[in-house]
Amino acid sequence: MKTVLKVENIVKRFGGITAVGGVSFEVGEGEILGIIGPNGCGKSTLFNCILGQLTPNEGQVHVDGKLTTGLRPCELNRLGVSRTFQLLQVFPQLTVRENLILSGQEHRGTMASRLFGKRDAGLGAEADKMIGFFKLGHLAGEKAGGLSYGQQKLLDAAMAFMAGPRLVLLDEPAGGVNLTMLASLKDRLQAINREQGATFVVIEHNMEFVMSLCTRVLVLAEGRVLAEGSPAEVRANPEVVEAYLGH
Amino acid sequence: MKLDLPRILGLIGAVIAVFLLLVMPFGLGKYGLFILSQWAVMSIAALGLNLTLGYAGQVSLAQGAFVGLGAYTGAILTTNGWPMIVAVILAIVLCFAVGWCLGYPALRVQHHYLAFVTLAFSTLAFLLFRNEEWLTKGIYGIDGVPRPSLFGLSTDSAIRFYFLCLASLALVAFGVWWLIRSPWGRAFVALRENPIRALSLGVDTRRYILMAFAIGSALGGVAGVLYAPLVEFIDPTPFTLSLSLNLLLMVIVGGQGFFGGPFLGAAISVLLPEWLRFTQGYYLLIYAAFVLGLLVYSPTGLLGILDRYLTARSTRAASAKRAAATATLGDAR
Amino acid sequence: MSQLINLIVSGCATGSIYALVAIGFTLLWQTSQTINFAQGEFVMLPAFFMLAAVNIGLPFWAGILVGTALSLLLLGVGFKRMIVDPMLRHGTLPLAIATMALSLFMKESVKEFYSAEAQPFPSIIPNVDLHFWGATVSTQSLGVLALAILAVIALQFLLTRTSVGRQMQAAAQNPTTARILGIPVERMIMYTFLINAALVSLASLLVTPVYLAKFSSGETLGLAAFIAAIVGGFNQVRGAIAGGLLLGIVDNLAATYISTQYRAAVPLVLLIVVILFRPQGLLGSAEERTV
Numbered sequence: 001m002k003t004v005l006k007v008e009n010i011v012k013r014f015g016g017i018t019a020v021g022g023v024s025f026e027v028g029e030g031e032i033l034g035i036i037g038p039n040g041c042g043k044s045t046l047f048n049c050i051l052g053q054l055t056p057n058e059g060q061v062h063v064d065g066k067l068t069t070g071l072r073p074c075e076l077n078r079l080g081v082s083r084t085f086q087l088l089q090v091f092p093q094l095t096v097r098e099n100l101i102l103s104g105q106e107h108r109g110t111m112a113s114r115l116f117g118k119r120d121a122g123l124g125a126e127a128d129k130m131i132g133f134f135k136l137g138h139l140a141g142e143k144a145g146g147l148s149y150g151q152q153k154l155l156d157a158a159m160a161f162m163a164g165p166r167l168v169l170l171d172e173p174a175g176g177v178n179l180t181m182l183a184s185l186k187d188r189l190q191a192i193n194r195e196q197g198a199t200f201v202v203i204e205h206n207m208e209f210v211m212s213l214c215t216r217v218l219v220l221a222e223g224r225v226l227a228e229g230s231p232a233e234v235r236a237n238p239e240v241v242e243a244y245l246g247h
Numbered sequence: 248m249k250l251d252l253p254r255i256l257g258l259i260g261a262v263i264a265v266f267l268l269l270v271m272p273f274g275l276g277k278y279g280l281f282i283l284s285q286w287a288v289m290s291i292a293a294l295g296l297n298l299t300l301g302y303a304g305q306v307s308l309a310q311g312a313f314v315g316l317g318a319y320t321g322a323i324l325t326t327n328g329w330p331m332i333v334a335v336i337l338a339i340v341l342c343f344a345v346g347w348c349l350g351y352p353a354l355r356v357q358h359h360y361l362a363f364v365t366l367a368f369s370t371l372a373f374l375l376f377r378n379e380e381w382l383t384k385g386i387y388g389i390d391g392v393p394r395p396s397l398f399g400l401s402t403d404s405a406i407r408f409y410f411l412c413l414a415s416l417a418l419v420a421f422g423v424w425w426l427i428r429s430p431w432g433r434a435f436v437a438l439r440e441n442p443i444r445a446l447s448l449g450v451d452t453r454r455y456i457l458m459a460f461a462i463g464s465a466l467g468g469v470a471g472v473l474y475a476p477l478v479e480f481i482d483p484t485p486f487t488l489s490l491s492l493n494l495l496l497m498v499i500v501g502g503q504g505f506f507g508g509p510f511l512g513a514a515i516s517v518l519l520p521e522w523l524r525f526t527q528g529y530y531l532l533i534y535a536a537f538v539l540g541l542l543v544y545s546p547t548g549l550l551g552i553l554d555r556y557l558t559a560r561s562t563r564a565a566s567a568k569r570a571a572a573t574a575t576l577g578d579a580r
Numbered sequence: 581m582s583q584l585i586n587l588i589v590s591g592c593a594t595g596s597i598y599a600l601v602a603i604g605f606t607l608l609w610q611t612s613q614t615i616n617f618a619q620g621e622f623v624m625l626p627a628f629f630m631l632a633a634v635n636i637g638l639p640f641w642a643g644i645l646v647g648t649a650l651s652l653l654l655l656g657v658g659f660k661r662m663i664v665d666p667m668l669r670h671g672t673l674p675l676a677i678a679t680m681a682l683s684l685f686m687k688e689s690v691k692e693f694y695s696a697e698a699q700p701f702p703s704i705i706p707n708v709d710l711h712f713w714g715a716t717v718s719t720q721s722l723g724v725l726a727l728a729i730l731a732v733i734a735l736q737f738l739l740t741r742t743s744v745g746r747q748m749q750a751a752a753q754n755p756t757t758a759r760i761l762g763i764p765v766e767r768m769i770m771y772t773f774l775i776n777a778a779l780v781s782l783a784s785l786l787v788t789p790v791y792l793a794k795f796s797s798g799e800t801l802g803l804a805a806f807i808a809a810i811v812g813g814f815n816q817v818r819g820a821i822a823g824g825l826l827l828g829i830v831d832n833l834a835a836t837y838i839s840t841q842y843r844a845a846v847p848l849v850l851l852i853v854v855i856l857f858r859p860q861g862l863l864g865s866a867e868e869r870t871v
Contacts, residue, residue, distance in 0.1 A: 074447075074452070077446075077447060077449035078449050082447075115430075116429075119429060306676060352855055352856045356855060357814075362615070362676070367851045368848075374845050535688055543666045546671070
């Protein structure tokens with residue numbers, strides 16, 4: 001299986017605190033890797049280091065074999081890496097459709113073609129397809145700010161997939177979503193995983209969600225990898241249980 | 248296109264404005280035409296600054312210097328026999344390049360550094376205008392800047408020159424409108440609302456901001472090239488920090504980020520000395536106090552107030568609709 | 581050589597004034613994200629308060645007190661309550677722009693309500709030329725330098741050795757945590773504004789005798805403050821001090837060795853060079869980039 005993401009020995013310190021103390025792992029094509037761990041174990045910091053939001057003190061990140069440590073998030077995105085955020089981040093002033101077109105427009109053409117070309121950057125049809133896929137059809141022309149929380153979550157996920165990414169990092173996608181919406185979200189994620197062959201890395205607290213969605217799970221505690229394996233293996237691991245109960 | 252209230256109002260306003268702009272000049276004397284032409288020229292500069300400030304969210308304190316750069320380019324070239332169109336092209340290239348060179352290092356660091364770099368550049372430009380006498384004739388100024396001839400028609404008369412300014416404004420306004428409606432416009436909304444999210448979607452915020460600043464500066468240059476034949480005499484005096492501040496306030500008062508903002512702001516700024524003439528020296532003081540008060544009440548300027556009012560109305564209407572809908576559905580939760 | 585010493589000493593004197601103004605500017609930025617584009621006018625105004633007090637018949641020393649008190653009230657409390665607080669909820673950029681409008685307002689107010697002419701201003705330090713080691717140094721330069729140094733030492737003492745000062749630092753570095761710890765963050769921020777008002781009043785007192793009181797003198801002083809703060813390192817008080825001194829010396833040397841026409845350009849070029857090659861300033865640390 002081809003390795004899409006290779007994280008080698010990432011270390012990130014903030015002053016005297018070591019948030020991530022040497023984490024390494026690999027993700028193969030089509031896998032859905034879950035990263036779990038108690039609060040403050042460094043999950044979000046790790047994500048930010050992979051995604052270029054932060055520059056790690058040590059360590060390297062390779063995407064599809066290419067060295068990506070220290071690249072700016074927009075450059076990473078154009079290499080095929082996409083993300084969702086813990087806190088909802090859609091663009092409230094733009095309509096649902098426009099949010100989606102925006103998510104894909106920087107992947108086609110150049111600055112010049114975006115200035116002189118079509119208004120929707122040729123993405124109108126794709127945006128409509130994505131709207132259909134995430135069942136947001138009746139909201140296509142609404143301003144994103146007017147959607148309910150659950151609907152915004154779906155839009156957020158849809159935006160991450162517009163550019164047909166190779167690798168998607170989801171930061172607590174299940175946060176604050178009700179059960180029906182959660183089932184819908186999980187269903188959509190699995191469908192995209194099958195159809196686009198996208199690789200996922202998911203940070204989550206919701207055990208149920210992680211265990212049923214992910215093919216492999218990584219457990220972090222205090223900035224280090226505690227355990228790795230299939231959901232069943234990890235759940236049965238005594239160290240993992242203690243790490244969670246200990247907090 | 249959705250025909251909601253703001254759009255309708257905007258269209259009506261635009262139609263009325265265009266009508267007035269085409270018809271009014273025939274009833275005005277030389278001075279009135281001068282004021283109107285000045286408004287048109289300043290609107291061009293303000294449109295450029297609105298790109299930088301309203302759409303890309305950056306403060307530029309050098310727009311006045313770019314107007315000066317354009318004015319001197321125009322004055323020097325046209326008094327040496329070159330046609331004005333050459334001056335326009337050169338001014339665009341020059342101001343764009345200078346804007347790029349100023350913006351690139353400043354934006355790489357911290358976004359608020361652009362304000363200080365443009366502040367420094369503004370003062371530097373003034374010094375250059377004043378000192379390089381071999382080129383700019385220094386404090387003596389360049390006299391007798393000719394008005395251009397278009398297709399054999401001279402624009403010497405006040406009313407003809409006014410229509411040239413108006414046509415130029417229309418052209419620039421169209422260009423800016425096109426830019427805002429293109430995917431670039433979408434990128435600007437995104438990077439203003441949430442730059443981190445925009446970056447994660449592949450929007451190169453730095454590149455877009457830099458382009459907005461460079462283009463905005465180039466438009467300042469265009470305004471300058473028109474300004475030279477308008478006043479027919481160019482010396483360094485007008486191109487100080489005050490002009491940059493004035494242009495900034497035009498954009499702010501009109502409403503930054505709104506397409507019509509610069510037009511409104513320029514009108515207020517150009518007409519204010521006329522309206523407040525009875526207050527003698529105090530008009531600038533009153534203006535400054537007005538701007539301060541306006542900023543506290545509505546940082547998005549006058550058009551912002553209108554927008555807020557209209558949005559509040561439509562939100563109330565939408566809530567009422569939702570409330571009515573749930574009422575008829577009974578307990579649908 | 582003796583001229584060089586003279587230039588450096590008087591450069592340090594001017595520089596120390598720039599430093600005072602730059603410190604206040606940096607403090608405002610650190611504690612409340614306020615970029616005060618009116619800082620130059622803040623230095624221009626207290627002198628006029630003092631002059632006005634003297635004009636209504638008070639002796640000079642009383643005028644200084646009244647002027648300083650008015651400055652603390654208007655430029656400290658008034659500025660914060662009436663402009664910063666309402667604008668800050670709209671964001672940093674609107675506040676910065678409001679201070680630009682404020683600078684225009686202050687300039688025009690002085691021009692209309694006091695005078696458009698430059699006014700002489702008495703110095704609190706007698707101006708006598710001292711000669712030693714072949715160099716000529718004016719007591720005014722030395723006095724300014726001494727007073728400015730005293731002020732900076734007092735400020736450092738306040739910030740690092742007193743409980744209030746440490747609370748202020750905590751409030752600046754991490755307001756949320758500070759609140760949890762029970763520190764009255766709002767009040768600490770108000771103290772910063774008062775400190776800035778005090779610093780600009782002192783700067784006004786020291787600089788106006790030399791450059792005369794004029795409504796437009798805020799422009800150059802403000803620009804000097806911004807350059808000093810950035811060149812030194814925008815995020816630190818030490819940077820403001822270093823930047824101010826450097827700027828003062830450079831400015832003075834430029835006045836002597838460079839044509840009068842372009843002497844004002846030297847600080848500007850310095851600013852652009854620093855932003856190009858060492859954007860964190862001389863004493864600043866390279867921060868996480870803007871992304």
